Each structure stands twice: as structure tokens, then as C-alpha cells.
Amino acid sequence: MMKLIVLSEHSGNQTVIPVNRNSAVLATFTVLLLLIGLSVVLERVLSQQARLASTLLEQLQSDINQQRDGIAELEQNLSLNLEVSAARIARLESRLLRLDALGQRLTEYAALDQDEFDFSEQAGVGGPLPQGLVEPSPTSDQMNLTEPALKERLFRMSQAVLNRSDQLAVIERVLLRQQRLEEASLFGKPVAKGWVSSNYGMRTDPITGKRAWHNGVDIAGVKGVEVRAIASGIVTFSGTKSGYGKMVEINHGGGTVTRYAHHRALSVDAGDLVKRGQKIGEMGSSGRSTGPHVHYEIYKNGRSVDPSLYIHRARPTKSG
Template sequence: MQIILVPGRPGSGKNSCLSHRHLLVILLIGGLFLPLFFGVLTFRIHALLERHSGEQSLVSAYGEELARQATALEAAKLEASTHLNALALKLGQLQAQVLRLNALGGRLTNMAGLDRREFNFETEVAQGGPEQTGMPGGLDVLASLDRLSLEITASKAKLQALETLLLDRRLTDAVTPAGWPADGGFVSSHFGTRADPFTGRLAYHEGVDIAAKLGSPIRAMADGVVSYAGEKSNYGRVVEVTHASGLVTRYAHLLSLLVKVGDKVGRGDALALVGSSGRSTGPHVHVEVLKDGRAVNPAGYLRAAR
């Protein structure tokens, strides 16, 4: 094989002649080393690509794991917020119940006449004792609050029942005659058989006479409604008060009346003034207590507040 090299300047060309041996060496180099070079180069490129692909997959896996953790964290935050909201709501309900319970306890303390220093519902209950450590298990706050709520509800129901009982008792006491109808004075004639002050013969006295200062007030012995106010034979001027307990109190021999039929009166309200009207020997008030229309001994009702 002959190779002619033509340079850029004229007249300086060279020619070379390659033998068969030279051609064989060139073919061997081209046939062996070039494929090997390109093979190694391709392998390196492929390895680099695989490594890059593995790193990309690892980064993607890390990203997915971070996304899952972020989702789990948000769910945990939401659940914690829900529990805190439920806890705050439960605490608010318990605080409202405790306030109502304290108010109810204060009312009962006043109604029952208890010592407020001993039953003070506005101060914390005294507690104490050594601390115990190492107790197994933890405190279930929600379960404890539920139990406390049930206990408060039960206590409230009991206190309300007690309040109703005390209120009924107070109402019964308010409409049951008890007290001393005159300002001062003394019993001048008892209930039952006595010597009639005008005839001297034995007679049945259906009330109690209380001698008192002329013109002094006569007061109601219990809450009620004035059912009679006027004149009656032998009684002179009379006021009768009907009470919700079914009893009727009668006040007789009055100087003047301060109420009229239909008036509502409370215990201690002035009804009339002490006089000596009717069949009377001097200033006093004749007191009767009627049960089912029949006179009963007023002494027990008078002693109740004497």
C-alpha cells in the first residue's frame, strides 16, 4: 500500500509505502484496542449511571419516609388537639357544675342554719398525707374526669333533694302558727275549763287570753290570708287568718283593725291593736287556734316561740 501526503506548499509532497506487516499491526490495534477502550468507557458510564440512579432512588425513599413522618406528625397533632379540646370542654363543664354545687351548698348552709366557718363552700377542702411513689400505672385523666363528673352529679341530686326537704320544712314552719302575738304581756287566762269572769260559773274557754298594753300591736303568728275582719258576738272586733297548713288563728277583743279580708300577711305582720271590745274585762287579746273548725289548745303554738 502506498500513501501520498500532499502538503500545502507545492513541490514538498512525500509518499510512503506500507507493507503488509504494517497493515496487519494497524488492523490488530484497531480491532483489539479500540473495542476494548470503548467497552471500558461504556462500562464506566453505565456504572456512573447506575450509581446516580441508586442515589436518586435513595433520595426518593428518604423523601417518601419524611412525607410519611410529616403526615403522622400532623395526625398526632390533630389527635392531641382534639383530646385537649375535649379535656378543656370537660373541665369547663366540671367547673360550671362545681360553681352550681357551691352555690347550692351555700344556700343549704343558710337554710339549715349551719356554721359557715365549718361549711364554707368557697374554700378548698383540706387534704394531706405523705407522698406515695412507685404506684403502678398512670393516671387516666379523661376517665378520672368522667368519674368526678358522675360523683358531682350524684352529689348535686342529693343536695337538691335536701334543699327541697328544707324548703318544704321552712314553708311548713312559715304557715304553722308559732310565736307570741302581742308585744310583751302575759297569759291571764288559759285554754279549757275556767270560772267565767262575769258569772263565776264553770265555763269552757276556747282560747288563751294575753293581757297587754292597750293599743299595742297584735301580730300574725304565721303566714296566711285574712279570712275574716269585723265584729262577732261576744268577741268584739275580730281578725281571723287562714294558713296553708289548714289551721286558722283568731284574734279577738281588738281596739281597731289594720287589715281587711283577702290581705296576705306574714309572720310578725301587725293585724290589729290590743283592745277590750266585746265581752271583756280589760285590754287583752283572745287567741284561738282552729283545726278543722274546732278550737285546739294554743299553748303549744305559743310556747314554740315564747
């Protein structure tokens, strides 16, 4: 027989509990089972927490690696973009050089003052550096592919393009003015081949044989030769007119009108817009005529003008 003595902490009294051997063994075994079960549960809890912590750590490490890879990719893309931008800028600078060459040719073509429109020299520009840009070293734009350097190159190139645009705009206006004067010029003959068979003014009429006034010049040639507009304008008449046969009348603006008569065939209609040198008909002998020719008249503000003043003069050159 075993005795289990229990002491009271407050009163100090003792209580004796008799315990037989079998009960003690059972109690001890029960306590051991409880301890073992508790340790198993605790181990499982700790194992789950460890696995969860390990999983979170792996996920965190994966996120860090992804961010690191992303940063590396951004750096690579940034470097690549800078290289691509530099290459594009170089191509634009090359095109600007070709633009300078074209501008130089236009300057020579338009007979402009080459000292004033000198595309071979850099235009005089300047001023303070815009805020946010850094003044580069002389070789920074060739040696360093940095964003400030590229911005500076773009800024300089945009200024050059603006200057070239202003110069080309002036040249364009000059050329357009020259073109309008050239298109409106009455110099030359309305046929590629032909000779003046009858002059402007008093003459012996080829039909009646009497003296009469001739209001134009006759240009004889081969039947079917193209008759061309002497200058740009609007066709105000295209058809048959008494005495003229098949005739075309063109209004060139500014009070200037030209007439072309005795066609074999007409190639334009009233209302058509024609350009200088455009075919308007074919030489013939329709109407009051003795053979194939073009009767050519010029009117200025309603009054007839001697066409020979223009037929026998050369067209003005680009230089004046």
C-alpha cells in the first residue's frame, strides 16, 4: 500500500491519501500518455508554423528576385532605348545635312543671295540654356549615351530645323512668285513649230484682196500640230465663232485674254483650267482661212495688243 501525502499551502495541514500499487501505475501511465500527446501536438503545431514561415520566406525571396530581375530589365531597356534614341537622332542629323544640301540647291535655283541664305554654315542662334538641361562637354554627345546629352542634341537639332524651315519658307515664297510670273508670262509662240505668215495691223486681206485691219498674227505650219496655251488660265470659250472657225479663248487674269483660232480640233471645254504649254487644240484651217495656221490674238484690259511683241522675245531667266 502506498500513501500520497498532500500539503495545504495556506494551513500547512497534511492529507494522507492511500493509493494502491495498481492505481499508481495507472496514474503514472496516464500522465506519460498526456505528456506524449501534448508533445506530439506541440511538435505538429511548431512544424506547421515552421513550414508556413518557410513558405513565406520562399515567396518573399521569389518576390525579391522578381523585383531584381525587373530592375535589371528596366536598366537594360533604358540603355537600349538610349542607344535607339541616339541612333534615331543620328539619322535625323543626317537628314538635316541632306536638307541643307537641298536648300543650297534651291538657293542657287532661285538666284537668291547666297550670303543671306547660306545653308552650308550654321545659322546664328543662341540664348540661355532651357531649365532642366545641362550644358554638355564638347564630346559628351558622342561619348556618353545619357538622357541629358540626348536632350541637348535634340534641342540643338530642333533649333536647326526651325531655322532651316524659316529659310525654306522664304525660298518657297520666292519660287512661287517666280512660278506665278513664269506661268503668267506671254513670251513665246503657241505652237512648237511654225512661222509668222501674217503680222498684226494693216494688211492686204487674203480673201478679198483689200486693205484691212488684222487684229492678231497668223502662225502657219503643218495641219494637226499641237496648239498650246501660252500661259495658265481659264478657258472662257471653246467652240465655233464666225470668221474664227474653231476657236479657244483663255482668260489669264489681270485683264489678259488670248485667242487661238482656225483649229482642226479642240481639246478643251469652256470652264477648264489650263496650264502653260497644255494642248488646247490642233492646227487647222476652219473658218475664214486659206490654209493651216493659228490666228493668235492678245488682249490687255479689253484692247488688242501686237502678239509679235511677245512672240519674238525669249522667256525671262531664273536670275531676272
